[in-house]
Structures are given as C-alpha cells and as structure tokens.
Amino acid sequence: xxxxxxxxxxxxxxxxxxxxxxxxxxxxxxxxxxxxxxxxxxxxxxxxxxxxxxxxxxxxxxxxxxxxxxxxxxxxxxxxxxxxxxxxxxxxxxxxxxxxxxxxxxxxxxxxxxxxxxxxxxxxxxxxxxxxxxxxxxxxxxxxxxxxxxxxxxxxxxxxxxxxxxxxxxxxxxxxxxxxxxxxxxxxxxxxxxxxxxxxxxxxxxxxxxxxxxxxxxxxxxxxxxxxxxxxxxxxxxxxxxxxxxxxxxxxxxxxxxxxxxxxxxxxxxxxxxxxxxxxxxxxxxxxxxxxxxxxxxxxxxxxxxxxxxxxxxxxxxxxxxxxxxxxxxxxxxxxxxxxxxxxxxxxxxxxx
Amino acid sequence: xxxxxxxxxxxxxxxxxxxxxxxxxxxxxxxxxxxxxxxxxxxxxxxxxxxxxxxxxxxxxxxxxxxxxxxxxxxxxxxxxxxxxxxxxxxxxxxxxxxxxxxxxxxxxxxxxxxxxxxxxxxxxxxxxxxxxxxxxxxxxxxxxxxxxxxxxxxxxxxxxxxxxxxxxxxxxxxxxxxxxxxxxxxxxxxxxxxxxxxxxxxxxxxxxxxxxxxxxxxxxxxxxxxxxxxxxxxxxxxxxxxxxxxxxxxxxxxxxxxxxxxxxxxxxxxxxxxxxxxxxxxxxxxxxxxxxxxxxxxxxxxxxxxxxxxxxxxxxxxxxxxxxxxxxxxxxxxxxxxxxxxxxxxxxxxxx
Numbered sequence: 137x138x139x140x141x142x143x144x145x146x147x148x149x150x151x152x153x154x155x156x157x158x159x160x161x162x163x164x165x166x167x168x169x170x171x172x173x174x175x176x177x178x179x180x181x182x183x184x185x186x187x188x189x190x191x192x193x194x195x196x197x198x199x200x201x202x203x204x205x206x207x208x209x210x211x212x213x214x215x216x217x218x219x220x221x222x223x224x225x226x227x228x229x230x231x232x233x234x235x236x237x238x239x240x241x242x243x244x245x246x247x248x249x250x251x252x253x254x255x256x257x258x259x260x261x262x263x264x265x266x267x268x269x270x271x272x273x274x275x276x277x278x279x280x281x282x283x284x285x286x287x288x289x290x291x292x293x294x295x296x297x298x299x300x301x302x303x304x305x306x307x308x309x310x311x312x313x314x315x316x317x318x319x320x321x322x323x324x325x326x327x328x329x330x331x332x333x334x335x336x337x338x339x340x341x342x343x344x345x346x347x348x349x350x351x352x353x354x355x356x357x358x359x360x361x362x363x364x365x366x367x368x369x370x371x372x373x374x375x376x377x378x379x380x381x382x383x384x385x386x387x388x389x390x391x392x393x394x395x396x397x398x399x400x401x402x403x404x405x406x407x408x409x410x411x412x413x414x415x416x417x418x419x420x421x422x423x424x425x426x427x428x429x430x431x432x433x434x435x436x437x438x439x440x441x442x443x444x445x446x447x448x449x450x451x452x453x454x455x456x457x458x459x460x461x462x463x464x465x466x467x468x469x470x471x472x473x474x475x476x477x478x479x480x481x482x483x484x485x486x487x488x489x
Numbered sequence: 490x491x492x493x494x495x496x497x498x499x500x501x502x503x504x505x506x507x508x509x510x511x512x513x514x515x516x517x518x519x520x521x522x523x524x525x526x527x528x529x530x531x532x533x534x535x536x537x538x539x540x541x542x543x544x545x546x547x548x549x550x551x552x553x554x555x556x557x558x559x560x561x562x563x564x565x566x567x568x569x570x571x572x573x574x575x576x577x578x579x580x581x582x583x584x585x586x587x588x589x590x591x592x593x594x595x596x597x598x599x600x601x602x603x604x605x606x607x608x609x610x611x612x613x614x615x616x617x618x619x620x621x622x623x624x625x626x627x628x629x630x631x632x633x634x635x636x637x638x639x640x641x642x643x644x645x646x647x648x649x650x651x652x653x654x655x656x657x658x659x660x661x662x663x664x665x666x667x668x669x670x671x672x673x674x675x676x677x678x679x680x681x682x683x684x685x686x687x688x689x690x691x692x693x694x695x696x697x698x699x700x701x702x703x704x705x706x707x708x709x710x711x712x713x714x715x716x717x718x719x720x721x722x723x724x725x726x727x728x729x730x731x732x733x734x735x736x737x738x739x740x741x742x743x744x745x746x747x748x749x750x751x752x753x754x755x756x757x758x759x760x761x762x763x764x765x766x767x768x769x770x771x772x773x774x775x776x777x778x779x780x781x782x783x784x785x786x787x788x789x790x791x792x793x794x795x796x797x798x799x800x801x802x803x804x805x806x807x808x809x810x811x812x813x814x815x816x817x818x819x820x821x822x823x824x825x826x827x828x829x830x831x832x833x834x835x836x837x838x839x840x841x842x
Contacts, residue, residue, distance in 0.1 A: 301821060308792055351760040351782045353799075386515075389743045392760055404800055409743055410705040429704045431657030446706075462704075468654060473553030 138375050140273045140338070145207045146263065149380035149402045149423050151337060151456035157485035158206035159478050160278070161405075162384075163464030164199040165211045169471055171198050181403040182227050186213045189196035191333045192263035193270055196262035200275065202471065203478045206458075207276050207339070210267060210332070210343055212260055214282040214343060218291045218322045220251035231295075238294030240302075245313055248320045260328075261335040268314070268336030279337025281329050283344035283385075284321035284366075291317065307354060314358060326369045333374045341382040341404070342366065348387020359385065360394055367399030382425055386463060389414070396421045407462030412450040430466050433473040440473055444480040453488050491728050493626045493691065498560045502692060502733035502755045503775050504809035510801065510838035511559035512831050515737075515757075516575070516817030518564045522824055524551050535580050545616035545721045546623055553628065555824065556831045559743050559811075560692070563620060563685070565613055567696060568634040570677050571644045573604035580645035584648075591647030593655070598666055601673045606684035613681075614688040621689030632690025634682050634695035636738075637674035637719075644670065653702055660707060667711060675715045679722045686727045694735040694757070695719065712738065713747055720752030733745030735778055738810040739816060740786020742767070749774045765803040777804070778811040783819050786826040793826055797833040806841050 140146070144158040166172055175195050179185035186192060196211040215233050219225035224236030239245050251257060268277055282290075290296060292303040292314075306314045329340045347359035367381055384404030388395055395403055396418035405414055405426035414424055432443045444459075451457045459481045465474065493499070497511040521527055529541045530550050533539035536668075543632055549564040568586050572578035577589030591600050621630055643649060645656040645667075682693045700712035726810060731810060737757030741748055748756055749771035750779055758767055758779035785796045797812075804810045812834045818827065 230690040299819065301784065301787065301819065304782070305787040307789035308782075308796070309787055338538065346762065352763040352766075355761075356723040356784070387740065390766075407741065408701065408708075413705075414742075429657070429661075429707070431654065432661055435661035443661070453837065466652065466654065 138273070138338075138377060140271075140276045142206060145458060146276050146339060146378075146380060148455060148458045149382065149425075150378060153246055153455050153489070155486060155489055156482055157451075157457050157488065159459035159481040160205050160207040160209065161199070161461055161465050161474060161477075162209075163201075164205065164209065164474075165195045166465060167467035168465060168474070169202070171252045171333055178368060183213070183225065186211070186216070187259045189259060189262040189266045192259075193266045196263070196267045197270055199474075200271075203475055204482065205275065205478060208267065208271060209278040209279050209341075210260070210337065211262055212280070214280075214345070215287070215290055216257055217251060217281065217321065217328060218287055221248055221291075221324075222255035222389070223291060224465050231296060231307040233290065235290065235435035236293045238302075239291050239317065242254065242313060245317055248317065250320060250324045250327060253328050257328060261331055264332050264335035264337055269423055277336060278339045278341055278382075279329060279332035280326045280341045280343060283342050283347060283359060284318045284325060284362040285350070286343065286345045287321045287325075288314065288317045289346045300346070307350075307358060311358075318358060318362050322365050325366050329366070330369075330371050333371050333379050337379070338377065339380045339382065340370065341384060344376055344383065344385040344388070346487050347385040355385075355388070356394060360391070360398060362400040363400075380423075384425070388444065394419050401453060402458065404460065405462060410450055411447060411457075412452060415451060419456065423458060425454040427458050427460070427462040428477070430461045430463050430469070433461075433465065433469045433477065435473075437473070437476045440476045441480045441484075445484050448481070448485050448488060451488070455489065459485070491691075491730060493624075493629045493811075495559060495628045498629050498729070498811060499692060499733060501808060501811045501813055502735065502778075503731060503774065504776050506808050506842070508837055508839060508842055509709070510804075510810050510812050511562040512812035512832075512834040513558050513562065514552070514814055514818050514827060515562075517556075517558065517562065517827075519818060520820035521822040521827070522551055522555070536566070536578065539564070539569070540612045542612060542615040542619045545612075546619045548795065549616070549620045550623055553624075556604060556828055557835065558628065558670060558831060560631050561620065561624060562694075563613070563617055563690065564629040565616065565633070567633075567698070568640065568643055569610055569613055570604060570674065570681060571640055573609035574644075574677075576644060585650060586643065587648045588643065591655075592670065592775060594646050598670055601670065603673060603677045603680060606681050610681060610684070610692075614684055617685050617688035617690055629691035630689060631692045631694055631735075632682060632685035633694040633696060634678045634794045636695050636700060636712060637671045637678060637715040638700055638703075639694070640674045640694065641670045641679075642699045651689060653699070660703075660711060664711075671711060671715050675718050678719050682719070683722075683724050686724045686732050690732070690734065691730065692733045693723065695746075697736065697741070698737040700738040705743065708741070708744060709747060713744070713751060715742065715787060716753075717751040718831065733776075737778070745771050755811065757813065763803055764800060765770045767806060768804060776809040776811060778813050780813070780815040781830070783814045783816050783822070786814075786818065786822045786830065788826075790826070790829045793829045794833045794837075797830055798837050801834070801838050801841060804841070808842065
C-alpha cells in the first residue's frame with residue numbers, strides 16, 4: 137500500500153472528487169526560505185546541493201514543515217540530463233546555469249548519447265528514494281524533468297535568458313540537427329522520468345520553460361511533439377497506482393487544445409490566461425494546475441486572500457483543479473505570504489467541491 | 490494633397506483593397522544596418538541620435554534607400570515621454586535604457602506632470618516634420634509611442650528586462666498609485682501622438698512591450714483600458730486624411746477579442762499566434778499586422794521565402810493584412826535577409842488580392 141495519507145493532489149490530477157482544492161508551489165523549496173539558504177550554505181554551492189541526496193532530501197522537505205502543502209516536489213536542477221551528457225554544467229552566482237561545452241558543431245551533436253539514469257543520474261534516484269522514505273506517505277512526491285526543447289535551448293545557447301538566436305537559427309536553417317538533439321533528449325527524459333517513478337515519484341511534471349518562445353507551428357513540431365512522445369512512453373502505473381503527468385509550457389495559453397491532446401493528465405497554466413477560459417476550452421479532457429501571478433505574494437495578506445479567491449471563483453465548481461502559482465515562487469517572497477496562500481486555498485475551496 | 494504616392498499601407502490598415510500586401514519592419518532603422526551604425530557613431534551616442542532631427546531623419550530614411558518598403562517609421566526612443574517628465578533617461582552601452590530617478594515615493598508620483606510636446610518634445614516634432622519633407626510623399630510615415638503601462642514599467646523599475654517586481658508590487662498593493670501614473674501617462678501619450686499627427690505622422694502605433702507580462706485581468710485594467718482611452722482621444726483625421734492606429738501588445742494573443750474592441754484600426758501580432766486563427770477570431774473588425782518570427786531572418790534566402798509564404802497563406806485571400814515581423818528586427822540580421830523578405834512579400838502576395 138503506497139497511497140499517501142493525503143492523496144488529494146493525485147485525485148485532483150486525475151479529476152476525481154476531493155474535499156478541497158490541493159495546493160503546492162512551483163519552486164517551493166527555494167531561496168525565499170531562510171532554512172533553504174542555510175542548507176545551501178552548508179552544501180557549498182547549488183550543484184553540490186543537488187547532487188547530495190541528503191541535502192536534496194532536506195530542502196525538498198523544508199516547505200512541508202512550514203506549510204500544510206498537498207505535495208512535495210523533488211529538489212533538483214532542470215539541467216541534470218545535459219550535465220550527465222557531459223556538457224559541463226556550472227553556475228556563476230547571480231547568472232544562472234551555463235555549459236562549458238555548448239553544442240555548436242554537427243560532430244558534437246551527432247555523438248550525443250542518452251545517459252543511463254542508474255549510472256549517470258543515480259544521485260537523483262537516490263534523492264527520490266530518500267525523500268519518499270522521509271515523507272513516510274504523508275503527501276505524494278512529484279518528480280520532474282525539463283522538456284526536450286527547453287533542455288535543447290540551454291544545450292545549444294550554452295546558457296539561459298538569451299535571445300535564442302543560436303537555437304532558432306538551427307531550427308530554421310538546420311531543423312534536422314535540432315530534431316536529432318530533440319530525439320536524444322526525448323529518449324533521455326523518458327528513461328529519466330521512468331527511473332524517478334521506479335524510485336518512488338508518484339506524479340511527474342515536464343517543465344517546458346522556453347516552448348512559449350516558439351512560433352505556433354514550431355511549438356507543435358519542436359516542443360509539443362516530443363512531449364507527446366514522452367507521455368506515450370511513460371509508466372502510467374507503478375506499484376498498483378496511477379502516476380499522473382503534468383505538462384507546463386510557460387506562455388502556452390494559445391495552444392491549450394493541442395497541449396490537452398498530448399497525453400498528459402493535467403496542464404499547468406501561467407497567470408496570463410483566465411482559468412475559467414482554459415477550463416471552457418479544455419477542462420473536460422484534463423485537470424488544470426495554476427495559476428496565480430507569483431507577484432501577488434508581494435502584497436498584504438488580505439490582498440493575497442482576495443486574489444486566491446478570484447482564481448477559485450474563476451475555476452468554479454467541481455474537481456480537477458490543483459492550485460499553484462503561474463510560475464516559480466520568487467526568491468523575494470516573504471515566507472509568511474506563502475502560508476497565507478496555502479491556508480486561503482484550503483479554507484476557501486471547500487465550497488466548490 | 491498629402492496622400493503618399495504609395496498608400497498601400499494606409500489602405501491595408503483601413504481594410505481597403507490593395508494590389509499586394511504592404512510590408513514594413515519593426516525597428517527597421519537599427520543596428521543591423523551598417524549605415525545606421527555610421528550615423529550613430531557620428532552622433533556620439535543613442536540619445537544624441539534621437540534628439541537631433543537631422544540624424545533622426547537620416548536614420549529613419551535609411552531602410553527606404555535599401556528596401557522597397559511601404560512605410561517609414563519615425564526613429565525615436567520609446568522613453569521620450571518619461572525623459573521629458575524629468576526622470577533622467579540614460580543609456581549604458583549593452584544594458585538598455587535606465588532612469589536616474591525611478592518612481593518609488595508617493596510624493597514623486599503625485600507630482601508627475603504631463604509634458605507639453607511643443608516645449609519638451611519639440612525635437613521629436615521637428616524630426617517628424619523633417620522626415621515628412623524628406624520623404625516627399627513616397628510612402629507614409631508612422632509615428633509611435635510606448636503604451637502607458639510599458640512607460641510605467643520603465644518609470645517604476647528604473648530599467649527594462651527586470652522581473653517586474655516593483656511595478657507588480659505597486660499594482661497589487663497600491664493600485665491607486667499605479668492608476669495615477671497611468672492616467673498621467675495616458676494624457677501624455679494622447680498629447681504626444683496628436684502632436685506627431687499634426688507634425689505629419691500619417692499613421693500611429695502604440696508599442697505595449699510589457700503588457701503581456703500581466704495577468705489576464707490586470708492587462709484589461711492596467712494596460713488595455715488606458716490604450717482604449719488614447720484611441721478615443723486621438724485625431725482620427727488630419728488634413729482631410731484618416732490617420733489609422735495600430736496597437737501591439739507583445740504576448741497579447743490570448744486577449745485579441747478585447748484588443749480588437751479598443752478602438753484601434755489594426756492589431757500587431759507577435760509570432761506565437763497563427764495569423765489565420767487571429768483573423769478567424771477578430772479579422773472582421775480590424776486589420777492585422779505581422780507576424781513572422783524575426784529569427785527566420787537568420788536562415789538562408791530560400792527558407793525566408795518559404796516562411797514568408799506560410800504567413801501569406803495563413804492570412805489567406807483578401808485585404809487588411811500588413812506584413813511585418815512579430816517583434817523588432819534583430820541587430821544580428823544580415824541586411825540582405827530583410828531584402829529577401831520584402832521582395833518575397835511583394836511578389837508572393839499579389840495572388841491573394
């Protein structure tokens with residue numbers, strides 16, 4: 137029996153009845169928490185924090201000690217796969233991730249190989265097992281990966297936050313090369329997420345952080361197509377339980393109908409779409425996760441509560457809603473604001489179920 | 490008689506019949522052109538280039554000397570209004586615009602005043618008159634302004650490219666203060682654009698670069714509402730000719746129906762929406778401008794032509810389409826790529842008219 141005592145999140149992702157709307161926060165284990173910063177200081181740097189299962193477990197569990205959340209998410213980096221491919225991931229404080237050897241030459245691209253999760257990413261699997269054990273079935277554990285396209289952005293650009301000139305030049309000029317990278321990434325993500333599921337992840341999420349930078353047709357061909365392949369190959373059950381899957385393309389609101397056909401169980405929404413419109417467009421097919429503007433958490437408690445209620449009203453009556461922010465929580469969020477949010481979701485959502 | 494010899498752009502913006510699809514490029518006078526860089530070097534720095542009508546005229550005209558474009562756009566900065574308000578605009582090479590005195594204190598916000606275009610922004614009006622004279626009625630001249638919300642972003646944040654933490658905190662915590670800034674900005678933009686029209690601008694465009702960062706409801710209240718006020722107060726005729734207006738909210742594809750109700754004549758589209766879907770949603774109301782991914786211009790001529798044709802096919806038969814990029818042209822664009830684009834639009838679009 138591996139069902140968590142609080143399985144509200146898993147039920148909501150599968151659009152089954154729940155008593156209230158479950159809530160977790162993207163990037164909930166992060167720099168806005170002083171206890172996270174203390175652990176990180178002990179670890180030395182960000183990569184050491186990710187690669188040590190004891191530290192990863194400690195920070196994954198921290199938000200649950202503070203807030204009555206309905207899920208814990210694996211603490212890890214989005215770029216573990218290209219790091220395992222040997223691209224040389226490193227971090228400069230305040231600048232985000234970079235690769236020592238970004239992909240530029242065809243020869244390098246053709247010689248990319250799929251990392252074996254048991255060998256090259258065992259630290260992630262150890263963290264998943266250890267978090268599951270520490271969680272002791274209180275709430276479910278969510279595993280995750282970057283999307284094939286989002287990984288490719290970092291692999292080709294060499295860093296994030298760019299104008300995407302390198303990857304878009306490849307997309308238009310050498311689509312065959314980009315498709316080759318995306319095929320390797322897709323096989324890598326499938327193996328990675330299935331290994332996380334075998335190690336104990338009870339739901340999985342794909343973060344497509346940069347898919348929204350693509351044109352409508354390029355999104356279908358270069359991002360969504362590969363995520364659909366992943367959903368087709370993921371273990372949908374493990375240990376007798378369904379493993380729900382969540383897809384999140386930031387800026388993907390225009391493409392919801394296509395995203396809903398990808399084979400996912402739930403769609404993460406950013407804050408630019410009204411969740412009632414999203415539900416009207418695709419809510420009969422999949423669950424919806426989201427979608428409060430993270431900047432609301434800079435305001436006073438009364439305003440946070442009002443804005444939380446607006447999202448609940450917009451979603452309306454019925455199941456299939458997981459409350460979340462529309463993007464990762466900001467490092468500048470006062471920790472008490474997150475508590476206000478979680479408590480507001482729990483107390484205000486009961487009347488809709 | 491002030492109608493330009495080539496008035497294809499003006500007709501298309503008003504959804505009148507044309508023989509082909511007119512084309513211009515956002516940021517067409519810019520760093521991708523070696524002649525622009527030479528003029529800028531002579532001017533000394535970017536602000537001196539903007540503030541000297543001779544230089545502004547020279548660079549505004551440069552793209553027309555190279556390409557058979559259907560319009561010229563005033564060369565100026567998006568932040569002339571807050572500069573005229575006394576916030577101290579300055580540029581550091583490679584970092585984008587900054588303000589010496591960003592708005593943080595309520596007292597500073599309450600004492601903001603509307604700049605008089607004839608006094609504080611006369612250099613812009615002189616540039617408009619001089620460009621019109623130099624143009625000698627070959628093609629129409631487009632005037633422009635930043636949107637009230639986009640100006641407010643820079644005014645409150647003090648620079649661009651941020652996480653919008655300051656302005657969003659104000660939006661949720663002190664909406665009264667932000668509305669005060671937006672009211673002042675709106676009155677300023679109305680006076681500024683009407684003065685451009687009186688000086689010779691034959692169409693006007695509002696650039697809402699950051700409206701797409703807002704939540705669906707905040708966009709309506711804090712950006713679109715004020716742009717609608719502007720359209721209500723703009724001179725729709727001058728010298729016996731209709732002055733068409735264009736609105737461009739980057740990332741606004743989800744809100745097209747509302748944008749089409751703003752009182753504009755045309756909507757600029759970024760590359761994330763299929764223009765056929767946009768036309769289906771609102772094409773009976775307004776003209777559409779766009780929407781090729783600017784990164785297409787990094788590819789070979791044959792690919793550029795193919796991608797241009799896709800946009801034309803997507804728009805389909807009939808009038809009311811102005812071809813453009815979905816965002817400003819990149820500084821890394823080979824100048825010959827822009828020629829390929831313009832020629833492809835002209836030659837391939839005739840069969841749709």
